[in-house]
Amino acid sequence: MKLEMGHIYIKDIQFAAESKIEDGILYVSEEAVKAVVLEDEKIKSVSFDIAKPGESVRITPVKDVIEPRVKVEGRGGIFPGVIAKVDTVGEGKTYALKGMAVVTAGKIVGFQEGIIDMTGPGADYTPFSKTLNLVMVCEPVDGIKQHDYEKAVRFAGFRVAVYLGELARELTPDETKVYETCTIKEGMEKYPNLPRVAYVQMLQSQGLLHDTYVYGVDAKKIVPTIMSPTEIMDGAIVSGNCVSACDKNPTYVHLNNPVVHDMFEQHGKTFNFVCHIITNENVYLADKQRSSDWTAKICKMLDLDGVIVSQEGFGNPDTDLIMNCKKIEAEGVKTVIITDEYAGRDGKSQSLADSDPAADAVVTGGNANQVIILPKLDKVIGTLDYVTKIAGASEETLREDGSLEVELQVLTGATNETGFNKLSAR
Amino acid sequence: MHVCTVTPISMTVGANRIVPAIAIPHPLGNPALDKDEEKKLRRDIVEKALEALATEVDGQTIFD
Numbered sequence: 015m016k017l018e019m020g021h022i023y024i025k026d027i028q029f030a031a032e033s034k035i036e037d038g039i040l041y042v043s044e045e046a047v048k049a050v051v052l053e054d055e056k057i058k059s060v061s062f063d064i065a066k067p068g069e070s071v072r073i074t075p076v077k078d079v080i081e082p083r084v085k086v087e088g089r090g091g092i093f094p095g096v097i098a099k100v101d102t103v104g105e106g107k108t109y110a111l112k113g114m115a116v117v118t119a120g121k122i123v124g125f126q127e128g129i130i131d132m133t134g135p136g137a138d139y140t141p142f143s144k145t146l147n148l149v150m151v152c153e154p155v156d157g158i159k160q161h162d163y164e165k166a167v168r169f170a171g172f173r174v175a176v177y178l179g180e181l182a183r184e185l186t187p188d189e190t191k192v193y194e195t196c197t198i199k200e201g202m203e204k205y206p207n208l209p210r211v212a213y214v215q216m217l218q219s220q221g222l223l224h225d226t227y228v229y230g231v232d233a234k235k236i237v238p239t240i241m242s243p244t245e246i247m248d249g250a251i252v253s254g255n256c257v258s259a260c261d262k263n264p265t266y267v268h269l270n271n272p273v274v275h276d277m278f279e280q281h282g283k284t285f286n287f288v289c290h291i292i293t294n295e296n297v298y299l300a301d302k303q304r305s306s307d308w309t310a311k312i313c314k315m316l317d318l319d320g321v322i323v324s325q326e327g328f329g330n331p332d333t334d335l336i337m338n339c340k341k342i343e344a345e346g347v348k349t350v351i352i353t354d355e356y357a358g359r360d361g362k363s364q365s366l367a368d369s370d371p372a373a374d375a376v377v378t379g380g381n382a383n384q385v386i387i388l389p390k391l392d393k394v395i396g397t398l399d400y401v402t403k404i405a406g407a408s409e410e411t412l413r414e415d416g417s418l419e420v421e422l423q424v425l426t427g428a429t430n431e432t433g434f435n436k437l438s439a440r
Numbered sequence: 441m442h443v444c445t446v447t448p449i450s451m452t453v454g455a456n457r458i459v460p461a462i463a464i465p466h467p468l469g470n471p472a473l474d475k476d477e478e479k480k481l482r483r484d485i486v487e488k489a490l491e492a493l494a495t496e497v498d499g500q501t502i503f504d
């Protein structure tokens with residue numbers, strides 16, 4: 015499968031009478047995007063705002079972050095089974111608006127939603143301080159259930175992203191990258207001497223507003239399967255979760271998954287990138303057993319030499335991670351796992367809830383419990399009403415001078431487990 | 441002893457007697473069942489746990 019990704023660099027976002035992209039500037043008609051959001055009668059009102067890198071702005075509670083894209087050639091459309099009709103995506107030509115994001119905000123559950131700071135120490139930890147952000151704060155109609163509100167905001171974010179992506183349909187990309195993988199047989203013939211490597215991605219599927227959707231299917235209802243690695247670039251996987259902000263994968267991360275992109279860099283050079291295997295992180299033990307059995311079975315059937323496994327979230331998914339690692343290694347396939355740590359504020363506690371000697375190659379996204387002081391910023395988009403309630407905060411979070419004492423957990427993407435974060439070690 | 445959904449973690453942390461539970465959000469019940477069925481399920485788990493406690497074990501044991 016071959017996909018051409020056209021990048022259109024967005025240098026600025028401005029509100030204007032008409033939506034368009036001209037000379038790298040995205041002009042947004044507030045009226046038009048509001049109408050796109052209010053198509054859903056479950057949303058009472060929405061306000062739009064623009065947050066730029068370096069500005070003294072705090073966005074919270076952040077729900078999802080989305081990159082606008084448009085499918086210009088090939089089957090299907092962006093977010094198949096969600097916004098576009100169900101059709102297999104991942105081939106043809108797709109354009110992405112680079113350097114910007116749609117950020118959905120507003121109270122949904124009141125905890126486990128994130129903060130994006132556009133300046134200061136918090137900005138060093140969240141990757142979304144570097145994007146021009148079009149933020150939409152949605153208010154639901156009265157009496158709506160939380161899960162209906164979550165769904166309404168999720169879909170509204172996707173609709174706005176698709177609306178903005180469409181503005182690029184007739185443009186010429188600033189840069190084009192080509193991603194191509196082989197079929198199983200082709201790969202064996204083309205790269206007979208290269209190790210066969212795949213990516214095993216664990217999707218958050220704990221339920222109770224901790225969910226991910228694959229072609230519109232709730233990931234807790236899937237059994238592990240294989241995908242072409244280009245499918246995610248057209249939005250085959252989207253976020254629907256309120257897991258701790260630091261290590262959930264917003265839709266933006268699914269579209270730009272760095273494991274997939276980095277593996278493409280090595281494809282045909284140091285290894286043969288065979289495929290993308292997806293699995294879930296369910297709350298029933300039988301599901302954990304079945305899913306990890308299946309990932310190991312698929313790895314074996316594909317005659318893989320190695321896999322990279324990424325986790326999403328923390329806690330009981332640590333068990334899914336270790337079960338995957340142990341069972342895949344037992345099939346003679348080498349594993350590297352990517353996780354993050356909840357090692358306590360002093361970093362001295364056990365990092366994961368589960369462990370095994372087979373997990374001898376581990377990449378960490380950092381310690382989510384690390385404490386950080388976020389200074390008071392001039393402007394808040396959204397509300398600070400829940401800032402003491404989100405995971406990683408406490409009753410003592412809001413200090414007298416208006417600064418926040420929090421764990422890295424609160425910052426969207428701070429310890430991301432696909433490497434889409436800023437933390438590193440020397 | 442542990443009554444626990446994620447028995448592999450109980451194994452990792454060294455519990456002697458482990459009785460599997462239903463699911464992480466509802467270890468000792470199942471909201472998908474009707475009241476009578478759920479009551480029976482809950483009772484079965486507690487009785488199994490009591491039985492496990494009264495059973496001699498030689499190393500870590502899961503009471504399936």
